[in-house]
Amino acid sequence: MPPRPLTAKPSPALAGECRVPGDKSISHRALMLAGLAVGESTIQGMLLGEDVLATASAMEHLGATIERGADAWHVWGRGVGGLREPAEVLDLGNSGTGARLLMGVLAGQPITAFLTGDASLRRRPMNRVVAPLLQMGARVTARSGERLPLAITGTAEPLPIHYELPVASAQVKSAVLLAGLSAPGETQVVEPQDTRDHTELMLRAFGAEIAVERSDTGRLTRLTGQPELTGRRVNVPADPSSAAFPVVAALLIPGSRLRVPAVGMNPHRTGLFTTLREMGADIVFENEREEAGERVADITVSAGRLRGVEIPAARAPSMIDEYPILAMAAACAEGRTVMHGVGELRVKESDRLAAVAEGLAACGVDVETGEDWLAVHGQAGRPRGGATVAAQLDHRIAMSFLVLGLASEKGVTVDDAAPIETSFPGFADTMRAAGADIAEA
Numbered sequence: 001m002p003p004r005p006l007t008a009k010p011s012p013a014l015a016g017e018c019r020v021p022g023d024k025s026i027s028h029r030a031l032m033l034a035g036l037a038v039g040e041s042t043i044q045g046m047l048l049g050e051d052v053l054a055t056a057s058a059m060e061h062l063g064a065t066i067e068r069g070a071d072a073w074h075v076w077g078r079g080v081g082g083l084r085e086p087a088e089v090l091d092l093g094n095s096g097t098g099a100r101l102l103m104g105v106l107a108g109q110p111i112t113a114f115l116t117g118d119a120s121l122r123r124r125p126m127n128r129v130v131a132p133l134l135q136m137g138a139r140v141t142a143r144s145g146e147r148l149p150l151a152i153t154g155t156a157e158p159l160p161i162h163y164e165l166p167v168a169s170a171q172v173k174s175a176v177l178l179a180g181l182s183a184p185g186e187t188q189v190v191e192p193q194d195t196r197d198h199t200e201l202m203l204r205a206f207g208a209e210i211a212v213e214r215s216d217t218g219r220l221t222r223l224t225g226q227p228e229l230t231g232r233r234v235n236v237p238a239d240p241s242s243a244a245f246p247v248v249a250a251l252l253i254p255g256s257r258l259r260v261p262a263v264g265m266n267p268h269r270t271g272l273f274t275t276l277r278e279m280g281a282d283i284v285f286e287n288e289r290e291e292a293g294e295r296v297a298d299i300t301v302s303a304g305r306l307r308g309v310e311i312p313a314a315r316a317p318s319m320i321d322e323y324p325i326l327a328m329a330a331a332c333a334e335g336r337t338v339m340h341g342v343g344e345l346r347v348k349e350s351d352r353l354a355a356v357a358e359g360l361a362a363c364g365v366d367v368e369t370g371e372d373w374l375a376v377h378g379q380a381g382r383p384r385g386g387a388t389v390a391a392q393l394d395h396r397i398a399m400s401f402l403v404l405g406l407a408s409e410k411g412v413t414v415d416d417a418a419p420i421e422t423s424f425p426g427f428a429d430t431m432r433a434a435g436a437d438i439a440e441a
C-alpha cells in the first residue's frame with residue numbers, strides 16, 4: 001500500500017461530541033473467548049480496527065463462526081480446547097495483543113498453527129510469551145530472538161504452572177491464563193505491578209472460576225482449568241486509549257470544549273487522565289456506571305494551561321500506550337515533564353521513546369531520553385512544528401503528532417497515517433467533525 005501522508009494545521013477550537021471506537025483490548029478478548037465458548041456470543045460496540053479484524057480472521061481460520069451484523073457481531077465458538085487446525089498462516093498484522101494472546105489460546109489446542117505479522121510485529125519480542133508456554137508443554141519454532149513468523153504446537157492438556165511475570169505485561173499474563181483454560185488444575189500468575197485485567201473480568205463473565213488476591217510478590221491470579229465457557233453478550237466500551245487523542249487535542253487548542261461519551265474507565269487504564277489532572281487539566285467524568293463488568297463514564301474536557309510533572313514508574317502500566325500523546329501535552333505545558341520507568345515503550349509498534357524524541361526535536365521541542373525515561377521541556381504554549389514526522393508503522397505515533405500539529409504554530413505532517421486504521425478507524429474524520437484542520441498532505 002502506498003503511504004498516506006496527512007497534515008494537521010493550527011486548528012480553531014474543538015467543540016461538540018466526539019465518539020471514539022470500541023476498546024481494542026476488550027474486542028480482541030471478546031473474539032477469543034467467544035471462540036472458546038459453547039454457543040452464541042453477541043458482541044456490541046466492537047472495534048472495527050485492522051488489529052481486531054486480524055484476530056477475527058484468525059478465529060475463523062481456527063473454526064469459530066463469525067457473523068458481522070449492523071448492530072452487533074455474533075460468534076459461535078467451539079469450546080475450550082476445540083479449535084480446528086488452520087490451513088492458512090495466521091496473519092496478525094500490526095497487533096502484539098492479537099499475536100501474543102492467540103499464542104496462549106493455541107498452546108491449549110492439540111494442533112499446529114503458523115503465525116506471522118507485518119514488518120513492525122515481526123520485529124517485536126515473543127520470548128516473553130514463548131517462555132511460559134514452553135513450560136506449559138507447547139512447542140514453538142521461531143526465528144532468532146523468538147520473533148515471528150513462528151510455528152506453535154499446543155497440547156490438549158497443558159501443565160498448570162505458577163508463573164511470576166518478569167515484565168509488567170497484560171499480554172503475557174493473558175497468554176498464560178488462556179493456555180491455562182485447557183490445563184487440568186490451577187494456573188497461577190503473579191504480577192509485580194498490576195496491569196489491565198480485562199482478561200480476568202471477561203473470563204469470569206464467560207463462566208470460568210478465577211480468583212485474584214494479593215501475595216508478597218504482587219497480584220496473584222488463580223484460574224481453575226477446563227471450565228465450560230458459555231456464549232454471552234459483551235458490550236465493548238469506547239477505548240480510553242483512543243479517547244486520549246481528542247481529549248489532549250481539546251486541552252491544547254485554546255477555547256475548546258469537547259465531550260467524549262461512554263469511555264471505558266477500568267482503573268488499570270486511566271493513568272493518563274490522572275496525570276493530565278495533575279498537570280492542571282480540566283477533565284470531568286460524568287454518569288459513571290458499570291456496563292457488562294467494565295466501568296464507563298462520559299468525559300468533558302476544556303482547554304487550559306498545563307504544567308510539567310514527574311510521572312512515577314508505578315503508573316506506567318495504567319497508561320502504557322498513552323505516553324506518546326502525553327509527551328505532546330508535555331511539549332505545550334509550562335516546565336519539564338519526566339516520565340520514569342517507560343522502557344517497555346522501546347518494544348511497541350516502534351521504539352516509541354526514540355520516535356517521540358526524534359519527532360519532538362524536529363518540531364522544535366527540547367527532549368532528553370535514557371534507556372527507560374523521557375523528559376520533555378514544555379514550551380508553555382504552541383511548539384513551532386513545521387516538520388514531517390515518521391510514523392514508523394505506529395498508529396499512536398501518527399495520531400500523537402497530528403494532535404501536536406493542531407496545537408502548533410506551523411502544523412505537522414505525518415508521513416504515513418495508514419497505521420491509524422489498526423486502532424482508530426476514521427480518526428481524521430472524527431477530529432474534523434469536532435473542528436480540527438487535518439487534511440491529506
Ligand SMILES: O=C(O)C1=C[C@@H](OP(=O)(O)O)[C@@H](O)[C@H](O)C1
Nearest residue numbers: 025097168169170171172320321
Ligand atoms: O493486553 C492488552 O490488551 C495490551 C497490553 C499492553 O501491552 P503489554 O502487555 O506488552 O504491556 C498494551 O501496550 C497493548 O496495547 C494492549
Ligand SMILES: C=C(OP(=O)(O)O)C(=O)O
Nearest residue numbers: 094095096097098321348
Ligand atoms: C502497543 C499497542 O498494541 P499491540 O501491543 O497490541 O500491538 C498499542 O495499541 O499501543
